[in-house]
Amino acid sequence: MERWSLREVEAVARERLDPAHYDYFAGGAGDEVTVRANEAAFGRLALLPRVLRGAGKLETGVRLLDSRAAVPVLVAPTAFHLLADPEGERATARAAAAAETIMIVSMASTVAVEDVAAAAPGAELWFQLYVQPDLAFTETLVRRAEAAGCKALVVTVDSPALGLRDRELRHGFHDLPGGLRCENLRDGDRVRPIVMWPELSWEHLGTLREMTSLPIVLKGVTHPADARLAAGHGAAAIMVSNHGGRQLDTVPATIDLLPDIVAEVGDALPVLLDGGVRRGTDVLKALALGAAAVAVGRPVLWGLAAGGERGVARVLALLRAEVENALALCGCASVDELGPALVRRPC
Numbered sequence: 001m002e003r004w005s006l007r008e009v010e011a012v013a014r015e016r017l018d019p020a021h022y023d024y025f026a027g028g029a030g031d032e033v034t035v036r037a038n039e040a041a042f043g044r045l046a047l048l049p050r051v052l053r054g055a056g057k058l059e060t061g062v063r064l065l066d067s068r069a070a071v072p073v074l075v076a077p078t079a080f081h082l083l084a085d086p087e088g089e090r091a092t093a094r095a096a097a098a099a100e101t102i103m104i105v106s107m108a109s110t111v112a113v114e115d116v117a118a119a120a121p122g123a124e125l126w127f128q129l130y131v132q133p134d135l136a137f138t139e140t141l142v143r144r145a146e147a148a149g150c151k152a153l154v155v156t157v158d159s160p161a162l163g164l165r166d167r168e169l170r171h172g173f174h175d176l177p178g179g180l181r182c183e184n185l186r187d188g189d190r191v192r193p194i195v196m197w198p199e200l201s202w203e204h205l206g207t208l209r210e211m212t213s214l215p216i217v218l219k220g221v222t223h224p225a226d227a228r229l230a231a232g233h234g235a236a237a238i239m240v241s242n243h244g245g246r247q248l249d250t251v252p253a254t255i256d257l258l259p260d261i262v263a264e265v266g267d268a269l270p271v272l273l274d275g276g277v278r279r280g281t282d283v284l285k286a287l288a289l290g291a292a293a294v295a296v297g298r299p300v301l302w303g304l305a306a307g308g309e310r311g312v313a314r315v316l317a318l319l320r321a322e323v324e325n326a327l328a329l330c331g332c333a334s335v336d337e338l339g340p341a342l343v344r345r346p347c
């Protein structure tokens with residue numbers, strides 16, 4: 001995996017993947033305005049480094065809820081890793097464990113959460129949940145995640161319906177091929193379909209909090225008023241996310257949404273961010289603007305498709321090296337030293 005940027009890894013992945021699967025991973029809703037905006041917005045922000053600060057040895061580690069990550073770059077929850085590699089989520093988890101970062105296991109994983117945990121002892125796993133209207137079944141999922149050692153529940157709240165993704169529709173990509181299943185949805189002899197539940201509301205957050213003592217992260221918050229409500233309803237953290245542009249198209253880029261959300265709730269809870277993070281400098285910009293950490297979705301899938309566990313390891317190592325380099329060049333010894341003064345919006 002001698003690839004020198006995430007873009008190169010994506011090019012290899014694209015060659016290897018079935019075009020329908022590549023498009024499922026790469027694509028977004030509608031005209032993909034938000035998909036493009038997420039990356040482009042990072043490019044529009046400039047970094048203004050400080051010099052002669054005698055920064056010395058670098059510290060990139062962060063504490064998040066009950067977990068620690070050696071780098072502030074988490075693996076975002078993404079579905080269907082067996083489409084990219086025969087080891088699927090097992091390979092991703094091993095690479096995340098080796099990189100000492102947190103993997104958020106998708107509820108729509110193609111390897112059951114217990115098997116993901118068993119494949120990567122020592123991995124820091126969080127579990128992503130789409131709350132199912134059958135709350136007893138939802139509770140079964142929560143119990144399984146707890147028993148598998150997951151340390152937080154990441155509840156996705158941007159999906160009262162699935163986004164309309166033209167590329168998927170064009171390929172007719174609706175069902176997993178050849179025996180692949182969402183293994184967390186097994187229920188006796190059958191595999192339940194995942195329901196996107198439009199009736200999900202703030203009330204259910206209370207139900208979930210009674211169900212588990214795991215900290216709850218709300219993923220998919222974009223409005224400052226919702227960030228405030230999340231804090232008021234006992235969320236342990238929020239993740240500013242537009243689902244990588246796969247849900248509502250034309251939502252603003254997450255990095256552009258971050259400052260208002262941090263201003264609203266940054267004192268009350270950790271704010272995570274995902275969407276369009278492709279370089280170490282992107283990570284620095286997000287942390288400088290108040291994110292506690294970021295997560296990457298597609299880059300991990302590209303690593304997996306390009307080179308399995310080693311490919312994911314390569315992606316995470318590239319990002320780590322870039323974060324360290326950018327920190328040093330900004331005159332910071334630690335991610336704690338990053339602040340808004342480092343980021344400029346050129347006219």
Ligand SMILES: Cc1cc2nc3c(=O)[nH]c(=O)nc-3n(C[C@H](O)[C@H](O)[C@H](O)COP(=O)(O)O)c2cc1C
Pocket residue numbers: 024025026038076077078079106107108128156219241242243244245246274275276277295296297298299301
């Ligand atoms: C192929 C794919 C599958 C995804 N599956 C899920 C999922 O199962 N649950 C979820 O909460 N988010 C899911 N997401 C969204 C990611 O968690 C994340 O928000 C997004 O990918 C971040 O943007 P990025 O890909 O630009 O890094 C998925 C994203 C992709 C690309």
Ligand SMILES: CCCCC(=O)C(=O)O
Pocket residue numbers: 079108194243246
């Ligand atoms: C039913 C699985 C949904 C996965 C998902 O969240 C996505 O494709 O963005």
